[in-house]
Amino acid sequence: MAAVTGVYVYGIVPADVEADPAARGVGGDSTPVTVVRHGRIGALVSELNLDRALGTPDDLLGHEALLDATAAVVPVLPVRFGAVVTDRQAVIDELLAAHHDEFDSALRQLDGKAQYVVSAQYVQDTVLQDVLAEDPRIRQLQAAVRGRPEEAVHGERIALGQAVNEAIEARRQTDGRALAEAVAPLAAGVVTREATGEYEAATVAVLTGVDRERDLVRTVEKLAADREGKITIRLLGPIAPYDFVSDLRPGE
Template sequence: MPEVTGVYVYGIVPGDVEADPEARGVGGDSASVTVVHHGRIAAMVSELDLDRPLGTPADLLSHETLLDATAAVVPVLPVRFGAVLTHRQAVVDELLAPHHDEFDAALRELEGKAQYVISARYVRDSVLREVIAADPQISRLREAIRDKPEDATRNERIALGQAVNTAIDARRQADTQAVAEAVAPVAEGVITREPAGEYEAAAVAVLADLDREQELVRKVEELAERRSGQLEVRLLGPLAPYDFVTALRPGE
């Protein structure tokens, strides 16, 4: 049977952008990335074998890697993972032409900008010591179960866990706000994310000018130094502006 192919769409870029001949997308070495132009905008695409399963971790990584590498050079509007159209003309007819002016305006707003993410995680032993020392109820519950069998102190252990989680949640709200305020002076926009794990202190997405990246790095380094021993802080980026642009889906 002949191979059935479609056109996988990654993102929308300005119309003067040309594809990097070395760029590869979903599907590995055979997935050469090209550009479909229309007016002042264009779409980054590659051919996709529709008989292969789509949605593996490698596919998602390829999608994000291409978008993030693009965002470091030119503005890009991410298209939602898994967007496949029947052929290149369909990319124009169903995606670029109907939304040309809207996409063009959005790309102009993003010119010279990219997303960064500040991730802060509590140092587990440190935060537990702090919440225990700060709350007499937690201290009493901890003493009540010390050196006692789990079965005999089940209720106390449940109450202790709930009290610790509540205390960490309160700290997380304050720490998220502190991270957002620390980077706000060098940001064009700041969005806070929901915590991804029990000991995540903050996840903050920042839209910033690429030429102010070193200022952002210094702000994050200063934060990490101030909270050394309490928080482990990382800066990720530049990334495509996932949090600042509604992910596009062809046909919507």
């Protein structure tokens, strides 16, 4: 029985973009990436065997790696992971023709730009020492539970944890604003993400010209030096503009 296949869609690019012959995405070495074109835009695609399950970590990494490599050289609108259509004509009918002018305009706005991510994490021991030093209530609660059986101070332990979390959240709000304000002069857009980690200080997505990468690197290096020992900061990118483009899916 012949394998059932579909066409996997990665992202939208200008029509004059040529796929790297060595590029591979979802599905591994046997699935070269090509471009389906319509008017002034195109879609990066590859053939996909639908008999296999889609959604492994390798699939997601392949999807993102292709988009990020593309964003380093040309504008790209990421399509949500897992977008599969029946054939190449469906790519045109359901995605490119239906949204041609909208996508073309968005690509023009992204021309010469890419997304970078500034990720900041608190040094755990340092931030805990700082909130303890600054908040008398936290010190009192810590003293109340020190050396006592857990069952005897259950309520105090809960209150202590809440107080520490609130103190760190207050710091997070301040540090997130400071980081966003520091990179804003270099950016066409800035998005501060919601924190997902207990000791995450801030994660800020920056849309900026790839020709300003060196300036962004210097800014982030200064931020890191000024906060050495308290916050570790790193810069990721260039990557596809995930935070600045709404989720795209065929047929919508």
